[in-house]
Amino acid sequence: MTRVFVETTVLADALLKPGVRAKAAKDAINAADESLLPVYAIKEFKAGPLHHYVWFHGKLVTTQSWSKTLEQLRKTAMSSFKARWVSTSVEALEAAAVKNRPVRLKQLVEKYGADATEDRTVCDRYRLALRSIIMRGWKGRRKLTTRVIHELECYPEDELREDRGLIELGETDCHPKDECALASRLRREPKQLEALQNAVEQQPSKPENQKRLQTLRELRRPSKKLSSSQCRHLGDAVFAFFCPQDATILTTNERDLRPLAEAVGKTVQTP
Amino acid sequence: MAAQPANITDISSHASWQSTYQPKLSVSDSATVIESPTSKKPAVAVTTPAGLPLTQVTKASVASSPRRLTQSELYPVRHAFAPQHIAALRLLTVAIGRCEHALAHLKDGQKMKADTEIQKLQVLLPELFCCRSLGDGFGTLVAALSSGLEALNGDTPNQHQIQAFKRVLTLLWEKPFLTADEADSHLPLLESVGLSVYPADLLDFLASD
Numbered sequence: 038m039t040r041v042f043v044e045t046t047v048l049a050d051a052l053l054k055p056g057v058r059a060k061a062a063k064d065a066i067n068a069a070d071e072s073l074l075p076v077y078a079i080k081e082f083k084a085g086p087l088h089h090y091v092w093f094h095g096k097l098v099t100t101q102s103w104s105k106t107l108e109q110l111r112k113t114a115m116s117s118f119k120a121r122w123v124s125t126s127v128e129a130l131e132a133a134a135v136k137n138r139p140v141r142l143k144q145l146v147e148k149y150g151a152d153a154t155e156d157r158t159v160c161d162r163y164r165l166a167l168r169s170i171i172m173r174g175w176k177g178r179r180k181l182t183t184r185v186i187h188e189l190e191c192y193p194e195d196e197l198r199e200d201r202g203l204i205e206l207g208e209t210d211c212h213p214k215d216e217c218a219l220a221s222r223l224r225r226e227p228k229q230l231e232a233l234q235n236a237v238e239q240q241p242s243k244p245e246n247q248k249r250l251q252t253l254r255e256l257r258r259p260s261k262k263l264s265s266s267q268c269r270h271l272g273d274a275v276f277a278f279f280c281p282q283d284a285t286i287l288t289t290n291e292r293d294l295r296p297l298a299e300a301v302g303k304t305v306q307t308p
Numbered sequence: 309m310a311a312q313p314a315n316i317t318d319i320s321s322h323a324s325w326q327s328t329y330q331p332k333l334s335v336s337d338s339a340t341v342i343e344s345p346t347s348k349k350p351a352v353a354v355t356t357p358a359g360l361p362l363t364q365v366t367k368a369s370v371a372s373s374p375r376r377l378t379q380s381e382l383y384p385v386r387h388a389f390a391p392q393h394i395a396a397l398r399l400l401t402v403a404i405g406r407c408e409h410a411l412a413h414l415k416d417g418q419k420m421k422a423d424t425e426i427q428k429l430q431v432l433l434p435e436l437f438c439c440r441s442l443g444d445g446f447g448t449l450v451a452a453l454s455s456g457l458e459a460l461n462g463d464t465p466n467q468h469q470i471q472a473f474k475r476v477l478t479l480l481w482e483k484p485f486l487t488a489d490e491a492d493s494h495l496p497l498l499e500s501v502g503l504s505v506y507p508a509d510l511l512d513f514l515a516s517d
Contacts, residue, residue, distance in 0.1 A: 053514065054511070054514055054515045055504070055505075055506055055511055056504070056511045056515060057515065058515045090514075145434065145435055145438055148438070149392075149435075149438035149439075152438050152440065152441065153434075153438045158434070158437065158438075161437075161440060161447060161451075162437075162451045162454075162455075162507055162510075163507065163510050165444060165447050165448045165451050165488070166451065166455075166505075166506040166507055166510055167510075168444070168448075168488060169448055169488070169491075169492050169495065169505075169506070170506065170514075172488075172489065172492055173492055173495070
């Protein structure tokens, strides 16, 4: 029997990237006899990629202009969009808007006003599409896999709602009463924690690895309480740790996850 | 300045007009006659007396009445029959007719004629999208129809795809004020027949790393 343990990147592909990426992710999930989604992936999904989509949608709502939103996309230093600025994607998107411009009829602008202008039309098409992708993605999160596991008592998983056209994510952080709900489960396996710490030490010293390493060190000290921000810093280590021994981690972030997974005897697969 | 010659005859007084004129629901440049989806139903009143208090149209009074609800009772007065609503109903009637004709042509093996009807449907959609002030649900579904047709890259949609277009257009005709969430729940209808419901350019952007 094959089992996959779905990581955040695959969850985001399946729910937020309709088309080739979503199909590849869903095919990989459905190919396994059993697919497991930890709630930690939902938490990361909401605080990361879903938040970025909501930001993008909010810009379309508030500027009511595609050209102004495009300008904001270029300016904003949000990490997930960073790579896209330097890629040709933004230019391609801009070119697509220009390509469609002659289609708009002058008579429609005279008849319907600003709603018929190219800038507003593209803005609204993208706004409505993003809203739909966001809402359907969120609604579908617990239906994607055969099981959702590792519920987090301190994570509220609020529903999305709309207020004045903007999408409200609700709470994205945990609210532990004493400490993070994962802490006691992690501390039960000190050898795995040590193995993960050693693996992270071997990884490039980028900020996220430094934070992960620090958190893993502190976890091994019983006097330290694991905070919600430290829980977030653990990131990939959580998937390597909690993936069942007979399951494979399904991720698109193989480069970062494989060393951690192998350190604790787990395997990694990409869609 | 000299007055314009009064060469305009009142059309209602013209004998031949009264005997031959039939209101047409189809577009003027159309070679085909397209009828309303409800043309077989008896006409119903669509206005409410201005002086009638809104409280008189209660749920109980509606439930106990055997008569058909008017559109003004079904829809909020401020939104119903706005210019965009009227334009949308007109365009939707034409668009549904285009789908019906395309399906009939496909059944007869006349693929080019079917494709011509679909082309005429496609060019209606930008104007239909201009009526999106009716609501985000309306805009979502019209945009989805546009994306679906654009993604075909000029190929003629198959019978199932045209049927899906027709079902969505009929839904919009019946419920133009549907919510965005309701609209979302109908998108799988288009997706299930292989149609993409989001703009391809946006999807390319979102999928890029």
